[in-house]
Amino acid sequence: MPLDNVVFWVFAPIAVASAIAMLVQRNAVHAALLLIVNFFCIAVFYLLLGAPFLFAVQVIVYAGAIMVLFLFVIMLLGVDRGDTLRERLVGQRPAAIGLGLALALEVFFAVRAGVGFAAKAPVGFEKVNAGGNAQALARVLFRDYFFPFEATSVLLIVAAIAAMVLAQRKARAITQAGAEAAGRGEVA
Amino acid sequence: MRTPIAYFLVTSGLLFAIGTVGVLIRKNALLIFMSIELQLNAVNLSLIAFSRMHGSLNGQVLAFFSMVVAAAEVVVGLAIIVSVYRRTGSVSVDDVRELRG
Structure with a gap:
């Protein structure tokens, strides 16, 4: 058995099992930690598929920054007490699980019909990644996709401003309370 | 690489289906x-698997952009959840029903 097959069969069950465990986990912090396990498994798949730069980005951005933000919000709001399991719509959960299974089966048959389980990846990806994956990716990114790349920088600035605007309510309330206290002649 | 690309695509489909069930329940x-x-x-995993299959880096660039957009989306989404929590005192989607018709 070739080595990359071994790596795949070690990490694919971990990825699927951690995703299912996240699904049934009542505690939000545990769910976030299981999602980090899942992201690391997906990062290993990126390495197998010849994308070492995206492996690093996945570990730094997803498993690092995004999940830390999630854990920060979970602990800030103190909502790790668990989820209510009461259903508001009758039969929603069985219907959702049935439809999810149908979706998974549909993807399976679509992949079998469209790609086929015998098809190996073509050789010669080293030629595409010539000079290293990061350099090759930078070449494509800054030549063919330069305008979308600049557009994402605008998007990130807008997102940062939006987060500040959405989160600033408390600061304004505090200054308002301070102004009222000063208006009444109270000593702050 | 000897692992068939279809294995990665099926794994990606399974994870997507699990995520869908999670959103629904x-x-x-x-x-x-x-x-x-x-x-x-x-979806990023399937993009990178297709990029390997077709021997081109366009799929990897698209996955890179999708990560950037996901980072922006997480920032705004979490800020919305925090402000909903300040307003209603709960993060359960059943308790947010001000716009209910």
């Missing part, structure tokens, strides 16, 4: 959001 807005992240990652 969970009540906690944060857990719904985490399930959406799982779906985004599943």
Whole structure:
């Protein structure tokens, strides 16, 4: 058995099992930690598929920054007490699980019909990644996709401003309370 | 690489289906959001698998952009969840019903 097959069969069950465990986990912090396990498994798949730069980005951005933000919000709001399991719509959960299974089966048959389980990846990806994956990716990114790349920088600035605007309510309330206290002649 | 590309695509489909079920059955807005992240990652995995299959880097660039957009989306989404929590004192999607018709 070739080595990359071994790596795949070690990490694919971990990825699927951690995703299912996240699904049934009542505690939000545990769910976030299981999602980090899942992201690391997906990062290993990126390495197998010849994308070492995206492996690093996945570990730094997803498993690092995004999940830390999630854990920060979970602990800030103190909502790790668990989820209510009461259903508001009758039969929603069985219907959702049935439809999810149908979706998974549909993807399976679509992949079998469209790609086929015998098809190996073509050789010669080293030629595409010539000079290293990061350099090759930078070449494509800054030549063919330069305008979308600049557009994402605008998007990130807008997102940062939006987060500040959405989160600033408390600061304004505090200054308002301070102004009222000063208006009444109270000593702050 | 000897592993068939289809294995990665089926794994990606499974993770996407699990994420979909998570969005449909969970009540906690944060857990719904985490399930959406799982779906985004599943799609990134299939993009990179197709990029390997076709021997081109365009799929990897698209996955890179999708990560950037996901980072922006997480920032705004979590800020919305925090402000909903300040307003209603709960992150359960069943308790947010001001716009209910």
